[in-house]
Every structure is written in C-alpha cells, then in structure tokens.
Amino acid sequence: MPDSKPKFRRESPEQRRVQLIEATLRVIARKGVSAATVREISAEAGVAFSLIRHHFNTKEDLMYAAYAYHMRKMAQASLAAATDMGRPLKDRIRQCIRDTLSPPVTDGAALQVWAGFIQMVPHDARMKQIHMETYLGFRDALEPLIIEAQAAQKQPAEPALVEQKAIACNAVLDGLWLEGSMLPDMLPTEQLIAVAEFAIFAILGPIDLD
Amino acid sequence: MPDSKPKFRRESPEQRRVQLIEATLRVIARKGVSAATVREISAEAGVAFSLIRHHFNTKEDLMYAAYAYHMRKMAQASLAAATDMGRPLKDRIRQCIRDTLSPPVTDGAALQVWAGFIQMVPHDARMKQIHMETYLGFRDALEPLIIEAQAAQKQPAEPALVEQKAIACNAVLDGLWLEGSMLPDMLPTEQLIAVAEFAIFAILGPIDLD
DNA sequence: ATGCTTACTGCACATTTGTACAATAATGGG
DNA sequence: CCCATTATTGTACAAATGTGCAGTAAGCAT
Missing domain, CATH: 1.10.10.60 (Homeodomain-like)
Structure with a gap:
C-alpha cells in the first residue's frame, strides 16, 4: 500500500x-x-x-510580500465602513473609528508586525513605496468623509482645509492605535473609542444632521 | 620611545x-x-x-540601556518648554508642539531607533517597563497644561475630562510624529505644526486669554 | 495505468552571530 | 619611578542563519 x-x-x-x-x-x-x-x-x-x-526568490521577498499583505488587510478592516453609502455620515465615521481601534487592527500582535517592518522602510525603496501607498490610501478614504462633513455643516469644502482635517483625523487614529496596541491594559478599547470620537468631532465640528 | x-x-x-x-x-x-x-x-x-x-553583561543589556537613553532624550527635547513658567500658557503649548514635531524628535533616524525597540516591548518585561514610564511621563507633563487651559476658560478641571483631553492631545502628537518622521517629504515640519495646533486647540478649546 | 511536470524534501556549506577567556597595556596611586 | 588595577585587545568557538543543489514524489494529462 x-x-x-x-x-x-x-x-x-x-x-x-x-x-x-x-x-x-x-x-x-x-x-x-x-x-x-x-x-x-x-x-x-x-x-x-x-x-x-x-x-x-529570497527571504527579503517573503518579507515584502508579508508586509504588503499585512498592511492591506489592516487598511481594509479599518475602512470597510467608510464607503458604505446608505448609512448616515456620522454612523460611518463612528464605525471607522471603532473598527480602527478594536482588535484585530488595534492589537499587540499587529503592532508587532508593523513595527518590525517599519524599520525597513527608510532603508528600502520597495518598503517605502508600500508604506506610502497604504498611508495615502487611508487618507484618500478619509477625505470624502471630511467633504461630506463640511457639506453637512453647509460650509465650503476648501481643499486646504479638507487636507488639514484629514491629516489631523488620521493622526488621532494613528496615535490612539499606537498606544492602544502597546498598552492595552492602560487604554482599553472603549476608552480609546471615546477619546477618538471626542477628538475627531472636535476637529470636524458638530455633525448632527445627516 | x-x-x-x-x-x-x-x-x-x-x-x-x-x-x-x-x-x-x-x-x-x-x-x-x-x-x-x-x-x-x-x-x-x-x-x-x-x-x-x-x-x-550581555548585548541585551546594552539594548535596554540604549532604549532608555533614547526615550529619555526624546521626551526631554519634546517637553522642555512645558514647565517653563513665566511664559504664557499658549506659548508653552505651541513650543511643545514645535519641539515635538521638529528634528531631532520628529526625524527618520529617531523613528528608526524607536521602531526597532518597540518590537521588543511585547516580548520583554523590562522594555515594557521603560515604555510605560516614558508614556506616563509624557502624559503627566501634559496634564498640567490641560488643567491650566481649563482654568483659562473658567471651566472646572474635572479629572475624567482632563485625562481624556490629555490622551487625545498625546495621540495627535504621536500620530503626527509618526507620519512626519516616516514621510518627511510629504509632511514638512511647518505643515505638521500647523495641523497639530489646529487639532490641539480644537480639542482644548480656544485659549486666547492668558 | 503511465509518464511528465514541478512542488517538495534533505543535506551540505560558507558566513555571521554572541559569548568566553587569556594576554596586554594604559593609567593612577604609592 | 614602579607596581597594581583593570580597561582593552585578540583569538577561538559553538550555534544559528540564508542559500545552493540533487534527488524524491505528488498529482494532473493523456
């Protein structure tokens, strides 16, 4: 046999x-x-x-592939709700915040992987390329939400202001993601989300109409 | 001879x-x-x-020492202006923002070092200890500023609100520090500072009196 | 069934790594 | 000036790492 x-x-x-x-x-x-x-x-x-x-071809190639794979998965999990039209703007924003600051995105293991790769970025053009695509992809997904928010407040969507708000919101999420992943005991998920909503709506202005 | x-x-x-x-x-x-x-x-x-x-005693010991040294230096450069009483509150805040988001704190090399160490944090109790001390040190330095800001607006400094604002401001600075260090060409220092001031004063509320 | 392609294994090799230890020499105290 | 201390060097070594390559076998086409 x-x-x-x-x-x-x-x-x-x-x-x-x-x-x-x-x-x-x-x-x-x-x-x-x-x-x-x-x-x-x-x-x-x-x-x-x-x-x-x-x-x-080489172990480095595996690393590139793993990095791109990881970042794409994180971005997707984080921004899935952004383009879900049919839901009110405020709901979509809050859902993105929650998705970004909950596991598996905000998570020690994910940070671990990310930090390991980050140190390759400055030394490696391909890594830098992957990072820039990811970062811009995130910001590009955020900008439509900002423009909608401006419209909801009947204010003009000046490109410079929209960009500024997008960078600021991105920074809030990045920073909370970072600390929440690193010190989960000190910054539990619900507190992270509460802080993020507070900060982001302070930046965007009140969005009570939809 | x-x-x-x-x-x-x-x-x-x-x-x-x-x-x-x-x-x-x-x-x-x-x-x-x-x-x-x-x-x-x-x-x-x-x-x-x-x-x-x-x-x-071991190479690991050198790494611990280097991490603590690096973090202490960054925190110091970042927060030197916070305790400089005699200057108006708003000036101190703006100086901290500038110091945090300019070289040598916001800088590819510093990020490089930081990211290299960060990946050791979850696996190593001593690294985690050093990180927590640094993080809490930063937040503790931030809170008095927030309390002052509340007072300047004639509002009570409720501990929960102060903590929330401190975490939010910390997140803004962390996030901008991160992206500014990683993509300096895309996010030049002056733009970082402008975004940070915009976001942080949106979170803190207007501080026009001193 | 049979054969062909190629995914897969097993082993060997040069290089690099952190560590160990004996020998050497710089420097301050007598 | 000379000696004791110890900071510093040089070499050796076992373990681990990425890579190269010849051989094996899984599974599809015919």
Whole structure:
C-alpha cells in the first residue's frame, strides 16, 4: 500500500505563498522579527525550510510580500465602513473609528508586525513605496468623509482645509492605535473609542444632521 | 620611545558606556536593528568588539540601556518648554508642539531607533517597563497644561475630562510624529505644526486669554 | 495505468552571530 | 619611578542563519 499516507500535500503556488506569508506574520507576532527565520517560518507552516526559496526568490521577498499583505488587510478592516453609502455620515465615521481601534487592527500582535517592518522602510525603496501607498490610501478614504462633513455643516469644502482635517483625523487614529496596541491594559478599547470620537468631532465640528 | 603612540585610550566605565550606547543608536538609525551587531557597534565606537561585554553583561543589556537613553532624550527635547513658567500658557503649548514635531524628535533616524525597540516591548518585561514610564511621563507633563487651559476658560478641571483631553492631545502628537518622521517629504515640519495646533486647540478649546 | 511536470524534501556549506577567556597595556596611586 | 588595577585587545568557538543543489514524489494529462 504505497499511497496510503502521502508524505506531503502538493499545493498551488498561490495557496502556498499565502500560507507562508501568514505563517511569517504569526511568527513575527508571537516572537518578533528577529525570530522570523526561514526555519522558524517553515516549521510554523509545516513544510521543509527549503521550500521557502522555491516560492520566493529570497527571504527579503517573503518579507515584502508579508508586509504588503499585512498592511492591506489592516487598511481594509479599518475602512470597510467608510464607503458604505446608505448609512448616515456620522454612523460611518463612528464605525471607522471603532473598527480602527478594536482588535484585530488595534492589537499587540499587529503592532508587532508593523513595527518590525517599519524599520525597513527608510532603508528600502520597495518598503517605502508600500508604506506610502497604504498611508495615502487611508487618507484618500478619509477625505470624502471630511467633504461630506463640511457639506453637512453647509460650509465650503476648501481643499486646504479638507487636507488639514484629514491629516489631523488620521493622526488621532494613528496615535490612539499606537498606544492602544502597546498598552492595552492602560487604554482599553472603549476608552480609546471615546477619546477618538471626542477628538475627531472636535476637529470636524458638530455633525448632527445627516 | 615606547610611549609615543598609545594603542588605545583608557576611559572611565561611565564615559565608555555612553559612547557605546550612542554608537548603538547611530548604527540602528543608519542601518536598522538587525545591523546592530556587537561587531558593527564596536567598529562605530572605534573599539574592539570584545569590549562591549566588559561594560555590559550581555548585548541585551546594552539594548535596554540604549532604549532608555533614547526615550529619555526624546521626551526631554519634546517637553522642555512645558514647565517653563513665566511664559504664557499658549506659548508653552505651541513650543511643545514645535519641539515635538521638529528634528531631532520628529526625524527618520529617531523613528528608526524607536521602531526597532518597540518590537521588543511585547516580548520583554523590562522594555515594557521603560515604555510605560516614558508614556506616563509624557502624559503627566501634559496634564498640567490641560488643567491650566481649563482654568483659562473658567471651566472646572474635572479629572475624567482632563485625562481624556490629555490622551487625545498625546495621540495627535504621536500620530503626527509618526507620519512626519516616516514621510518627511510629504509632511514638512511647518505643515505638521500647523495641523497639530489646529487639532490641539480644537480639542482644548480656544485659549486666547492668558 | 503511465509518464511528465514541478512542488517538495534533505543535506551540505560558507558566513555571521554572541559569548568566553587569556594576554596586554594604559593609567593612577604609592 | 614602579607596581597594581583593570580597561582593552585578540583569538577561538559553538550555534544559528540564508542559500545552493540533487534527488524524491505528488498529482494532473493523456
């Protein structure tokens, strides 16, 4: 009975790549970037460590892929509610705040992964590119909300002011995300959300009509 | 003439420790944490690599020391103006904003160092301790300003509200510091400061009297 | 079934890492 | 001036890391 117990499963390159990427992120979240060696990652994924180099030209390539994957997932989880037209503006804003400042976005493991990658950004053009796309994507998703808010208050949406408010709101969320991820005991989710709503509506002005 | 050219200079342990710490920070800023090996650091400091273990029990100890040193320096540069009584409240706030969002605090190299250490925080009790002290130190320095601001507006300084405003202002500064350090071309210093003043005075309320 | 493609394994290798330790020499106190 | 102290060097070493490569076997096409 030769085929009774296959020694390994043969996956499509796409699936395997995703498996390896997710294993990488789990390892980084659990033990930090320095522990994310090819051997540790492949063990986490349950494959031979030499398989990594079959799907990625180099370990760095795996890191790029993992970074892009992680950032895209975070941005998506954070901003899903922004474009959900049909809900009142204020609801959408509050939902984005909540999604951004709750797990799994605001989370020690996610911060862990993010911080590990951040230190590559200044030294690496590809990382910098990925970061800029993510940052601008976030801000671009925020601006329509600001413009709507201006309209709701019957005020003109001057581009300079809209940009300023977008940067400010982004900063509030970034800062709270940071501290909330780092010190969850000191800054529980609900408090983070309360502070964010307070600050963001102070910046945007009152939005009571819809 | 045997003594004409000494092979090395003998320093006091305190001075040498500081030299090694600063060399560590320079290496991390220039090449990232993974490049901060004992050999690289000692080369930067101009000493034999085995000297590190004479002044620090382990490489980890050097890292702790470097982290504490870096954070203390940043906090000091950021908050020097906060306690400078004799200047009007609004001036002090604006000076803190400027100091926080200008080099050398808001700066790619400083972020680099910070991010490198941050990823150690969740895995390491001593790192977490250092981070918490720094964070609380910052907030504690901010709260008196908020209380003064409440008083200037003839409003009671309810502890819960003061804490909320302190967290919010901290978040604004953290977030802008982050993005300004990472993307200096996109967010130049003066724009960062303008956004911060806008957001923080929106949170605190108008402070026109002193 | 059979064969072909290629996903996958296993092992070896050079390099780099933190650490250990004995030898050396700078410097202050006598 | 000389000696004791100890800051500093030089070398050695085991462990770990990314990469290279030959061979194996899973699974689809025919």
